[in-house]
Amino acid sequence: MAAYIEDYALVGDCRTAALISIGGDIDWLSVPRYDSPSIFGALLGTEEHGSWRLAPTDRDARATRRYDGDSMILVTRWETTGGIAEVHEFMPIDGERVDVIRRVVGVEGSVEFGTELRMRFDYARTVPWVLQAGDDDEPALRGIAGPDAVVVRGVALHAEDHVHRGTLTTRPGSTDDLVMTWQRSYRPDPDPLDVDAALRETREWWSHWAGRIDHDGPYRDQVVRSLVVLRALSNLDTGGIVAAATTSLPEQIGGGRNWDYRYVWLRDAALTLDVLVCHGFLHVAEHWRKWLMRAIAGDPTQLQIMYGIAGERDLPERELTHLPGYEGSSPVRIGNAAVSQYQADTIGEVLVALESARDSGLEETSMSWSLQRELLYQVEANIDRLDQGIWEMRGEARRFTHSRAMVWAALDRGVRAIRAHGLEGPLDRWERLRDKVAHEIDTTLVDPDTGAFVQYEGTTEVDAALLQLPQVGFCEPDDRRILATVKRIEQTLMVGGLVTRYRTDAGVDGIDGGEHPFMACTFWLVEQYARSGRIEDAHDLMKRACATANDVGLFSEEYDTDARRQTGNIPQALSHLAFVRAADALAGTSADG
Template sequence: MWLHGTMASRIEDYALLSDLHTGALVGRDGSIDWLCFPRFDSHAVFSALLGTTDNGRWLMAPSHPEAAVEKRNYLGRTFVLETLWTTPEGTARVTDFMPIGDRRASIVRRIDGVSGSVEFNQEITFRPGYGKIVPWIRRVEEEDGTEAIVGVAGPDAVVLRGDHLPHAVGRLHGGTFTVQAGEKVVQELTWYPSHRPVPKAVDTQPALEQTCKYWEDWAKRYNQDGKYARLVERSLLVLRALTHADTGGIVAAPTTSLPEDFGGARNWDYRFCWLRDAALTLEAMLTHGYADEALKWRDWLLRAVAGDPEDMQIMYGLSGERNLPERDLDHLTGYEGALPVRIGNEAVGQYQADVVGEVMVALEKLRLAGGHEDHFSWPLQQAMLGFIDKHLTDKDHGIWEMRGDLLYFTHSRVMMWAAFDCAVRAVRNHGLPGPVEHWESVREQLREEILEHGFNKELNTFTQTYGGTSTDASLLVIPQVGFVKYTSPEMLGTVAALEEELVDEHGLILRYQTASGLDGLAPGEHPFLACSFWLVEQYAHTGRRAEAVTLMDKLVGLANEEGLLSEEYDMAQGRMAGNFPQAFSHLALVRAADALHGTESLSLSTEPIDTHTRPIAIVRQ
């Protein structure tokens, strides 16, 4: 039965597959609805997530109407997905994975009969160009006499091999097959450049073993106990899964245009490398011993931003590409009708004054962890400091990429302060060269300015913008970079104001009041999960441990069964919103868990741990 035009699954019903080059989303219904080949930012070949089944997907699921998923989970500490299906006639296990190690771009789906017999439906619709292009499909006979299905469309080609291959049914390929107890059915879909020969088939079992070994070896370097240890481990794995193996670039999410507001226009392409997100990921990796990954990211940064500092961007492509034009895909109907569907990101041209600060803070952590500056890395940081020094009086778009008027955002100004603070530390504590007296002067100038214009004395709170009265969840970052202590009167007043203005009835925090119109968009979005994790961190450092644990438990309870988090959460409907899985949410989870773990002995104290200057232990392997 072919279900043309059916809607995509709920966001939380998807699991991520990754080969460290790209990622696929597999629904609980057995349909792979999103896949870009061969990179995260390539054109999608399966786009049913943002349209209909006609825009491309790969379904493999029992045909019985009473079939149910008894269990779905990753195999150990990997991104090998196992789904146990039960029907009145029998039970079968589907194993989905993307092979790692041989640089092939493919997905393997293996079905093992567990008991009785299970009939499976299969349907595959290959649609390059984000679901727009109908390829030329043909059946071919291979050297060993078996058949394969080859699809070609312009530069893209795929080959589908394996047992019980589907047959043409209109503009898709489909069919049914039955797997008995003890039987095995395997299929592999492989992408390759259409001008090259069809690649050889994978040897499934060794590929599965090699893939599992890679993920397990990577994960075993993490060694921490505590209530949230397994969630931190999975979050670190997600951050690794979103990191391109060759370049070291870290995508914010593997998807585009999953709506922040269902049916609304807040739909953005996150398949790029934001300097801010990547810098924060570097910190999370460093804290848990992944120094090699941190150094590789630093090298990516050096390549990406190399050149005239005036040309520095807030985001880049996976290899450091600068041209990321935004356009709408009018042929896609959007996730649950949320339009437009966008690819590229117009924010690439924005000035966000906080970005250099995030990068400098991360690189300061790398120095504290024993990372050495070379002839390239420190001069580049000096050039970035010169850039923000030159633009010291410029207004910006802020951390949330406002598409309204340029303003002086308090968070941005604090991060500029943090950039110069790190520069001073680099000279005073690490012996690096630089105009330290000037940097100290600028740092103090920014401090005085922020306290005068970014703090409302009457309301006793830092404000979203200079001279304003509204708050912003990004203000929770202020003590994280050492501008004030978590327990300072200014910060405690700010938290009280945030709780009054932005914390909703469910205890989660909004980024800001979208009704203000500052972002240039129609109002409406859901709580941003990273911000709520920041609030956990703030509570943990100010003796409000019980509240911190309550909020943390609520937040981690929003993860799906595979431990994945989206960007936002709609508590009213009980569902995820925004791009998925979201690196920002996972790295903020790591920070929050670390804060709770590090303050266990201080639950009755209000004295914060100085995480700004504490050395970080590194495990090198």
Template sequence: MGGRWFDRCMPQRIEDHAIIGDCYSAALVDRAGTIDWACLPRFDSPSTFAALLGDEHDGHWTLRPTDAEARAERHYAPDSLVLRTVWTTATGVVEVTEFMPIDAHRASIVRRVRGLRGSVDLRQTLRIRFDYARALPWVRQVGDDDGPALLATAGPDSVLVRGSRFHADDHRHVADATVHDGDVIDTVLTWYPSHREPPEPLDVDQALTRTIDWWHDWSGKTQVEGPYADATRQSLLFLRAMTHAETGGVVAAVTTSLPEDPGGERNWDYRYVWLRDASLALASLIAHGYQDEAKHWRRWLLRAIAGDPADVQIMYGIAGERELPERELDELPGYLGSKPVRIGNGAYTQYQGDVFGEVLAALHDARELGLEENADSWALQRALLGYVEQHWKEPDNGIWEMRGPRRSFTHSRAMIWAAFDRGVAAVEEFGLEGPVDRWRQLRDAVRAEIDEHGWNAERGAFRQHYDTDEVDASLLVLPQIGYCKADDPRMLGTVAAIEHDLRVGDDGLILRYRTSSGFDGLRGSEHPFLACSFWLVEQYAASGRIEDAERLMDVLVGAANDVGMLSEEIDVATGHHIGNTPQALSHLTLVSASDAINRARGKAAGHRTRVSQRDGSTRSVTGEGEQAGTPA
């Protein structure tokens, strides 16, 4: 064969990846034509390919021209997560279409090559490594009348690869082909439990048509407008891909241990479902026309938190599992050498008082936006409020899951205020039963405490927690929950302090908090947190700084990679993505920030929000182009 071949030794950058998925699991494909991360058959399953957290020996599947000078351009098929990459070489052009079939009842990855012009020499290299590269499989040829096939088995896992003829080559398998104009070559990888019989071959034409149609049908329900409609629509697609089709749980990301501080220890497993993301997802789905999906997600939420309110966790497994023990994998060297690599997440044992407010606020938003309440769901909410009544004064680990001592975080206290506030509103506005006088008194008591201890009069800003003069980007949420108006002088002072203390670089991106204070219990630092910067966009838009909002929004949307994906953080010096990807919270807050700009520009009609009154009460309003937090 002509050309040169190289076997990539290290993964490409985080931003070089695109996601494909079937709403059960996902795979990441980089610009070099390599799938270097895939966990099958579920988002949180042990990996089948893990080169992203090491090198090619940890599992990967590369498909690309042998010409090292080949150029690639890629995009998703419109309104879908079917990825198309056009490779141009000196001798010809080919298109590679990659997807995970929807509704195929199997965990499969399809890679279709179509010759467009001339001829192109291609090579596939395949290293299957189960269980985070700890299980080297037994691999054998099992071709039959349906064509060549490769079967890899280790323990409970089997993978069958059909369509291309691979041969063994030093603990990997290689398939070579020359593709001419009009040729089509399909390679289909399917995971299945090793104790079962292999699944029947996949009809690729049918699966591709069905998958594109499914994504088109789903995307067609999206109600999006304004200057950031494309980014919003793409974010909603990513969020749907990260939502488990059966359980309704939305994972925070499809990866684990992509570092917040490359080379450091801030490496976490995000393949679980956070109640905080649940709150944002519920409101976003309803606001953009996805009532059925919102109902599905609410059912997940109610199942997960059912039982004793004292047992409510900040996160759960995809089906609501409660045990997520954290451990380190010494076998994987980590992304760019960032160790430890972790699976599980020990933060599930933390107490974070803010989750009660987030859950109750989300369920109240669902009521306001048309989802009918039922007796069981309201009974559960009353039980949560009863628990909060008894424990609201307890310090917690805060929204950022501090691994240091518990504190009285102002954001957490404000979310406790929101919990009581939504309880009051449920009775007053929807006629539900509950001890409204007690909830109103407790709401006022929480507000009084925050005003006394969470407010730094000398600096003119809210505090991160009661024992510091530091600020925190989570304070930007206060107007969003109705605690105060966006143009409240206290909020404007807090924004000024955040801009002074937390802004990094010239583009206006902000940190979550200053890690230099050292109280989070971890070594190292981190980069601007994208969700916080989107919160700042929303604050700017709601307080009349619309030009600042759009300027910062342009920076944030511009930080997405070529297919629109955002990770958790960004390195402002290099533009590299940092942290797990795609990050649900980044995309959720992008949607919310886009909506806020539309409201400020008068482009979003009928939006409902809660606005704070001077006496601390709130009310719901509906109107044309309202600013969030501003009375109509």
């Protein structure tokens, strides 16, 4: 069985990543990209679905771990009865190849390590053809399956029933490097890697990137870690930003709310972009804007709410019935049916992020503003269309308040682009439409009894996504309607001191089962508290929310407050970026963090 979700750390190369448990197991790795088929898939089943174990043979060994400074280099320190050793694990930032490096360093005494390699290609549907490719002095193992191949170097591995095992023993100051390199099977084997140089270059790359982060205030270390995670989820080649590193980790253990988040949602990517721009990374905005132009290239009426990492459009949802799922949570899904949904909020979030970049100094080109103008024309063309909302409801389409507010935000950013930046567009028409949508929200989407915004037209329920209305400027944080909404959220959506998205038992989402508090929504409430003057409440909630991070600072999508466990996909971009926003809001207060 896979480890608890919170027991995993991430190492990545800004194209893909490996999830490594505190017990020394790589239980998830898709290559060469996040959305590629897995080589190691034990996260969604058992070790027989692919894993790579590296740990002391001493069953009483104790492990602690950390990241090396602000890098994505994971350092696990093992203490045994015979000695102490460390394992340094990372993936070099090199677009020409994909390597996973596991360096074993002797510290004190001697420690025997065992390694077990189970390669299972194509989501564990294929056991590779494996052959010895080295010699006694330089052992190497080659695994081949269809278009994919890997070479594992650094330790002699011997086969036993589709498992390859080996051992090594450390001494003080010793270094043993285990390196797995992915390649296309029809290419020659890549040269052995200079691990010393790769480690130095990887550390320098991350340190240089993190050293430019602009943040002063409480929770600085966690802010830096979260921004580093967001960078790791951003593809260095294409500019696409994935929503999470994993697929099908359940929102409720044993339930069916298991989704594939390894794609680029325009909304999540735009929100990530906004946070990165606010912390000094304007070049990331330019890279993503180019990705956006390529992804949407052609007819804007064919706009999707999500794409593949390079802008691919075909992302059909399928179930992998041979995988039992994390702790039996099935189905396991690849692809996502939400790709075909209409979500009216998406363009608003994109235009809000691009305005932030524009205000920060990113110059518009004739193509970039033309694209935004075409997106606004799409907002006009669908001005009264019902949608599935931010939470991708699989029930009937509705008039969601959050969606209407984001339609307002899209038109508002078009107006501001013309007024503040001199760009061309139908100013009067967009102003009229913006004001019409605002009037509609004020008159039809506010509960007359409580004074709170409602989730959608015709209900008195609330939705934590309403906390984004002041974030985009639809109302001030101390507006009486949002304050009434906060009161209703506190009354109906708080579970175990954290915030759920909406009441799943209200029957609006068209999905069976429930879920747990949603970390992004919890951080949105922290931000709302801070910006409306409830400073003590903001700090109290922030501390509770931050306590859900694992030992290396990773937030998942949700958190089970009863079992005190992370649930959902990890690391979740939306959780990390919402945390950074909350920390920024607290940085503007006088209270200490």
